[in-house]
Amino acid sequence: MRAQAVWLTALLVVGGSADAGDFEASATTLSGQPLADAAVVLEPVSGNMPGTSPTVTIAQRDRELIPYVTVVQKGTAIEFPNQDPFKHHLYSFSPAKTFEIKLYAGKPARPVVFDKPGEVALGCNIHDWMEAYVLVVDSAYFAKTDINGWARIADVAPGSYRLRWWHPRQKRELRARAVEIGAEPLRLTQALDVAPHIVKPKPPADKDSY
Amino acid sequence: MLFRSLQHRIVIVFVGLLVLVMALMLALVTRSNSRIVAAEIERELAAGTQVFSLLMEQNRRQLETAATVLSADFAFREAIATRDRPTIRSVIRNHGLRIGAQVMMVIHPDGTLIADTQNRNDPNHTVPFQDLLAAAESAGKSTGYKQMKDGRLYQIVVVPILAPKRIAWAAMGFLVDDHWARDLSGMTGLAVSVIRRDATGVAVLSSSLEEPKRAALPTAIGALATDRSGVLDIGDEHYQTVYVPLGKEISVALQRSVEQAKAPFQTLQTALWTIVLAGVVVFFFGSVMLARRIVRPVNELAGAARRIEAGDYAEPVPRLTSDEIGQLATSFDLMRERVANREQKILKLAYEDSLTGLPNRTRFIEEFSSLPETSRSAVMVMNLDRFAPINSALGHPVGDRLLTEIGSRLRSFQSATTLVGRFWGDEFVFLLREADREAASRFAESLIVALRKPFTLDGHRLDVDATLGVALYPDDGRDAVTLHRRAELAMYAAKRQRSGIAFAAEAGAEPLPEQLSLIWEMREARSRGEFLLYYQPKLDLASGQITEVEALIRWQHPQRGLVSPAAFIPFAEKTGFIRELTPWVIETVVAQLAQWRKAGIELVPAVNLSALDLMNPKLIVHIRRLIGQYGLAAKALCVEITESALMEDPELALAHLNELAALGLKLAIDDYGVGRASLAYLQTLPVHELKIDGSFIRAVAETPKNAAIVRSTIVLCHALGLSVVGEGAETADDLAWLSTNGCDVAQGYSIAKPMPAEKLPDWLARFGKRAWKQA
Numbered sequence: 001m002r003a004q005a006v007w008l009t010a011l012l013v014v015g016g017s018a019d020a021g022d023f024e025a026s027a028t029t030l031s032g033q034p035l036a037d038a039a040v041v042l043e044p045v046s047g048n049m050p051g052t053s054p055t056v057t058i059a060q061r062d063r064e065l066i067p068y069v070t071v072v073q074k075g076t077a078i079e080f081p082n083q084d085p086f087k088h089h090l091y092s093f094s095p096a097k098t099f100e101i102k103l104y105a106g107k108p109a110r111p112v113v114f115d116k117p118g119e120v121a122l123g124c125n126i127h128d129w130m131e132a133y134v135l136v137v138d139s140a141y142f143a144k145t146d147i148n149g150w151a152r153i154a155d156v157a158p159g160s161y162r163l164r165w166w167h168p169r170q171k172r173e174l175r176a177r178a179v180e181i182g183a184e185p186l187r188l189t190q191a192l193d194v195a196p197h198i199v200k201p202k203p204p205a206d207k208d209s210y
Numbered sequence: 211m212l213f214r215s216l217q218h219r220i221v222i223v224f225v226g227l228l229v230l231v232m233a234l235m236l237a238l239v240t241r242s243n244s245r246i247v248a249a250e251i252e253r254e255l256a257a258g259t260q261v262f263s264l265l266m267e268q269n270r271r272q273l274e275t276a277a278t279v280l281s282a283d284f285a286f287r288e289a290i291a292t293r294d295r296p297t298i299r300s301v302i303r304n305h306g307l308r309i310g311a312q313v314m315m316v317i318h319p320d321g322t323l324i325a326d327t328q329n330r331n332d333p334n335h336t337v338p339f340q341d342l343l344a345a346a347e348s349a350g351k352s353t354g355y356k357q358m359k360d361g362r363l364y365q366i367v368v369v370p371i372l373a374p375k376r377i378a379w380a381a382m383g384f385l386v387d388d389h390w391a392r393d394l395s396g397m398t399g400l401a402v403s404v405i406r407r408d409a410t411g412v413a414v415l416s417s418s419l420e421e422p423k424r425a426a427l428p429t430a431i432g433a434l435a436t437d438r439s440g441v442l443d444i445g446d447e448h449y450q451t452v453y454v455p456l457g458k459e460i461s462v463a464l465q466r467s468v469e470q471a472k473a474p475f476q477t478l479q480t481a482l483w484t485i486v487l488a489g490v491v492v493f494f495f496g497s498v499m500l501a502r503r504i505v506r507p508v509n510e511l512a513g514a515a516r517r518i519e520a521g522d523y524a525e526p527v528p529r530l531t532s533d534e535i536g537q538l539a540t541s542f543d544l545m546r547e548r549v550a551n552r553e554q555k556i557l558k559l560a561y562e563d564s565l566t567g568l569p570n571r572t573r574f575i576e577e578f579s580s581l582p583e584t585s586r587s588a589v590m591v592m593n594l595d596r597f598a599p600i601n602s603a604l605g606h607p608v609g610d611r612l613l614t615e616i617g618s619r620l621r622s623f624q625s626a627t628t629l630v631g632r633f634w635g636d637e638f639v640f641l642l643r644e645a646d647r648e649a650a651s652r653f654a655e656s657l658i659v660a661l662r663k664p665f666t667l668d669g670h671r672l673d674v675d676a677t678l679g680v681a682l683y684p685d686d687g688r689d690a691v692t693l694h695r696r697a698e699l700a701m702y703a704a705k706r707q708r709s710g711i712a713f714a715a716e717a718g719a720e721p722l723p724e725q726l727s728l729i730w731e732m733r734e735a736r737s738r739g740e741f742l743l744y745y746q747p748k749l750d751l752a753s754g755q756i757t758e759v760e761a762l763i764r765w766q767h768p769q770r771g772l773v774s775p776a777a778f779i780p781f782a783e784k785t786g787f788i789r790e791l792t793p794w795v796i797e798t799v800v801a802q803l804a805q806w807r808k809a810g811i812e813l814v815p816a817v818n819l820s821a822l823d824l825m826n827p828k829l830i831v832h833i834r835r836l837i838g839q840y841g842l843a844a845k846a847l848c849v850e851i852t853e854s855a856l857m858e859d860p861e862l863a864l865a866h867l868n869e870l871a872a873l874g875l876k877l878a879i880d881d882y883g884v885g886r887a888s889l890a891y892l893q894t895l896p897v898h899e900l901k902i903d904g905s906f907i908r909a910v911a912e913t914p915k916n917a918a919i920v921r922s923t924i925v926l927c928h929a930l931g932l933s934v935v936g937e938g939a940e941t942a943d944d945l946a947w948l949s950t951n952g953c954d955v956a957q958g959y960s961i962a963k964p965m966p967a968e969k970l971p972d973w974l975a976r977f978g979k980r981a982w983k984q985a
Contacts, residue, residue, distance in 0.1 A: 091373075093373040095289065129374075200374075
């Protein structure tokens with residue numbers, strides 16, 4: 001998790017500009033606990049969001065999809081490298097991106113391009129507990145909360161935005177709210193109604209000695 | 211009445227006791243069986259319920275697992291994810307077949323229907339089992355029982371369809387039908403019925419029970435308001451029932467048939483009943499046989515007792531077993547023999563003359579009455595001549611022995627047609643069956659011949675003659691008593707005539723009816739005390755004193771007044787009634803004599819004896835007894851006998867006269883002169899006095915012939931040592947003549963008429979003052 005956070009921070013730093021403002025938000029559960037993996041997106045009220053995104057990777061390691069939540073801008077290609085010594089069968093039935101990479105090992109030949117905004121649930125057909133979510137957004141300003149429930153979007157061009165929250169286990173979608181991003185950094189906190197994370201049963205890894 | 215019989219009582223007691231014991235045993239067995247059955251049912255129900263719950267749980271898990279596996283099927287999920295209803299419907303139909311679900315639904319996470327296999331339901335409507343969805347929401351999956359629109363009950367399993375996030379619910383419905391119930395019934399050993407109980411009542415949704423029990427189930431369960439364990443009556447069977455709730459208003463009734471549980475015990479009980487009934491039957495017959503064995507000898511004894519009661523002693527009491535009853539029978543038989551012996555003796559005494567062993571009068575009368583009415587027969591009476599002198603001279607023991615000898619000689623005449631009997635004294639009687647006059651004559655002849663051979667007793671040779679009288683049936687009488695009397699009368703007639711034999715027909719007719727009634731009247735008079743004694747004084751001419759009186763009988767008849775002796779005495783003599791009368795006369799006289807003595811009156815009373823009296827040895831016995839009783843001195847009593855009485859049987863008369871003289875009685879010959887007795891004969895008798903008949907005395911003074919006879923008689927008598935009494939001295943002249951001519955005593959109206967005893971003292975007193983010499 002820590003590595004992820006570092007990786008995200010690095011990403012944000014790279015994409016920042018000098019006159020832009022910072023946006024910071026923290027997500028909690030209804031009971032006030034810090035909520036990780038919540039995505040926060042600032043959508044400009046007018047105009048399209050320009051720019052492209054580099055290819056993102058969702059790896060399969062130790063029979064898990066890593067990371068659990070990935071937020072990408074529309075049109076982003078995602079690689080699904082299989083780092084396990086056995087095959088996986090990756091699929092998504094989500095309307096935003098329905099695809100299937102049948103049993104494969106190593107890195108698939110082509111990355112999958114997520115060209116429609118929306119939520120994509122990813123699973124492995126042969127490992128039921130493996131799951132990951134990709135939120136495809138039509139904006140360049142997005143982040144996801146860390147384990148402390150904090151997310152930061154740096155260098156946001158000042159203007160009017162629709163602030164959206166999303167969480168893979170959210171019970172209902174929060175209404176978007178308007179925010180103004182100026183020079184001053186904006187900090188806010190949002191409570192989200194999420195279902196508890198039910199860890200699906202995962203059999204232990206094969207052992208050499210039977 | 212039924213239970214009076216010993217046999218019945220034995221049987222009833224034995225069988226009753228056995229039935230009681232058996233009933234107790236059966237009751238005990240039945241009770242313990244019921245308990246065992248009840249416990250068994252409880253146990254089976256408990257075990258069955260446990261198995262049922264376990265099966266249900268297993269079933270649920272199996273279904274859930276299967277559903278989960280199904281819902282995780284990639285192709286399935288892929289199809290669902292298409293959101294294309296026809297595709298979804300076809301895939302759930304297909305997968306429903308795989309898992310064996312009758313109903314499959316795909317439900318949106320918001321609870322609305324996406325598609326179902328029934329193709330009937332409107333998509334997008336909210337499914338009716340939101341509770342299951344809610345449960346699945348929290349637990350990942352859920353199971354419940356729901357009655358669907360088609361009225362059928364389904365077990366519904368709800369599992370999520372994950373991709374990998376839950377994209378929908380899959381609901382699979384498994385029909386809970388009779389097949390399901392029968393499967394579970396087979397595994398639990400209980401009847402399984404799913405019921406729905408709501409406000410409208412109880413409905414059976416499925417059941418392992420067959421019709422018509424199934425139809426009866428709702429009513430039976432509905433009888434109780436709640437699902438409470440208990441026994442339900444279903445049809446003709448009873449079911450112990452427990453309930454397992456399945457869901458809202460729905461529960462499963464698990465039932466165990468009491469009858470089926472009882473069945474093995476029922477078999478046992480049936481066997482037991484059979485044994486008991488067979489036992490009772492066997493016991494019944496056994497005790498009947500036993501009772502018979504006990505009662506039969508008793509009945510035989512009772513039969514023997516009845517025979518003995520009826521007088522049949524011949525058949526011996528049956529020899530029975532050697533037990534108590536056998537002993538009783540032996541004693542009883544002994545008793546029978548003894549009683550028979552005694553009765554024989556009694557019969558002998560009753561029907562036999564003890565001296566000769568010949569039949570007696572009673573037997574004779576019975577024999578006679580047994581004769582057929584149409585038969586002719588003869589009754590013959592035989593009286594020995596000169597038996598009294600033999601008796602007197604040789605003593606009664608010799609007389610008895612003679613009678614015994616005669617009896618044994620006569621016994622040879624006893625035959626099928628002839629009865630030989632002895633009535634009394636020397637009187638033998640013969641009953642000749644089918645005999646007419648000639649036969650009777652011939653029989654009489656043979657009798658006389660038989661008696662002609664002399665008897666020898668103690669060296670004395672005794673010649674016995676007999677006189678016979680015969681009466682014939684039915685000419686001379688129709689009953690035994692009459693015939694005997696007529697034969698007796700004939701016999702007396704024969705004696706008088708010395709003819710040896712006489713027939714009743716010739717010996718004088720049967721007394722006239724009025725005479726017969728006279729006999730009866732005399733008997734009555736005797737018992738009513740209508741006979742009186744009058745006394746006529748006799749005057750001793752020498753002293754002028756009244757020294758003697760003659761007792762004369764009178765009959766004070768209630769209607770006819772005083773009846774003259776002439777009117778009834780001859781008849782009494784003829785019929786023999788005199789024999790009853792004379793003893794009374796003597797007794798009365800002797801009693802009167804004693805009374806006079808007490809009063810200081812010295813008189814010698816005289817009593818008249820008839821011919822029959824003179825023949826009667828019993829009278830002598832009677833007189834002897836009276837003399838002893840009253841202590842009479844010699845010559846205190848006088849007995850007057852007529853000449854004719856002496857002539858009936860001179861020998862017997864002599865014998866008896868001797869006896870009377872020996873007793874100290876004064877003996878007088880009455881009515882002398884009208885009979886044929888000669889003085890020479892009279893002189894041989896032990897008499898003391900001669901009473902000259904009144905016909906000679908009346909007017910003797912005026913009748914020279916009579917006077918001559920009387921005078922010479924007086925002289926002769928005096929010469930022979932006899933005193934003389936002149937009877938019928940009616941006038942003073944007669945009296946004077948008698949006195950003058952040396953007559954010792956006079957009697958007649960000139961002195962006094964006969965008078966009652968109570969008048970005599972006064973008369974005597976008056977007579978004493980008056981000098982008769984005045985005449």
